[in-house]
Amino acid sequence: MKTQTAQQTSGNSLTGKKVVILGGSAGIGLATAQAAAAAGAQLVIVSRSIDKVNSALKSLPATATGLTADLSDEEQIKALFAKIGGFDHLVYTAGENLKLSNVADTNMDNARRFFYTRYWGAFTAVKHAAS
Structure with a gap:
């Protein structure tokens, strides 16, 4: 008798689905890519660093x-989605490590840069992915 996994019986299979993971070369993004691959997804991972991309691809199908792509640059994001074409799911885990300091000592330009990728990058990705 053949048994089915929980994934097969729950209808949550990603088989045949194209999943784009921005920030997919390390940490939570790479773990998400590995889980999506195990669920049958066709993956596109994106990172700012080609070395990180190449390293991550070694652990993926x-x-x-x-x-x-630099996800703080709108033109690069727009070009990225033009290249990717249609897809089924978008995951955004990209971001620089936050360097915490005392609020009184915080350089506001540095604090704003943190949001370029984490917030505005995600916003811009959705803007260009929606089309």
Whole structure:
């Protein structure tokens, strides 16, 4: 008798689905990519660093694709989605490590830069992915 996994019986399979993971080369993004691959997804991972992309692709199926883009740059994001084309799911985990300091000592330009990728990058990605 053949048994089914919980994934097969719950209808949550990603088989045949194209999943784009921005920030997919390390940490939570890479773990998400690995889980999506195990669920049958066709993957596109994106990072700013080609070295990180190449390293991450070693732990993913040969069908996974890796691309680079600076997610704080709207033109690069727009070009990225033009290249990717249609997809089924978008995951955004990209962001720089937050360097905490005393609020009184915080350089506001540095604090704003943190949001370029974490907030505005995500906002811009959705803006260009929606089309």
